[in-house]
Amino acid sequence: MSSSRVELLMTVARLGRPTMSELARTLSVTPRAITRLVDGLEADGHVVRERQADDGRITRVRLSDEALERIATMGDNHLDRITHLSDGISVEDLRTTLRVLHALNTAVHADLDLET
Structure with missing residues (x-):
């Protein structure tokens, strides 16, 4: 697993259920880069995207079991x-x-x- 993927996983673990924007800011990368990283981690079963209940425009990321x-x-x-x-x-x-x-x-x- 790449260091950027590990860093993203550890950041999600530390922040709980961050938004995609929070991840981009925290890791100092572009939203496009976060999307690409989360896409790969989601495809591998490491993270799950969830729409925020009160605002469907916001996507949160959490770690899979x-x-x-x-x-x-x-x-x-x-x-x-x-x-x-x-x-x-x-x-x-x-x-x-x-x-x-x-x-x-x-x-x-x-x-x-x-x-x-």
Whole structure:
């Protein structure tokens, strides 16, 4: 599965039942690109499109049951890998690493906000 498809699945998982427009904005892609990605994921049975009940013009995307299971498995595998990789690293070193990563993340977001 392509990284863009995985990113879209994870975004849907995080947002719940986003609209197509919300997905495009969140992933910083065109509506056409979102439509193409959702088309492919829907054809493969990973997502389901649903019309919003009170406004049929709005389409929401949700994960299929299969995708929910797949994401849970991916999360478990990811956690297992992180646990394995961090064996032998002290808690203090892990905390320091997290602090540095958080500082870098904050700096990058601040820099991006300044550029827009």
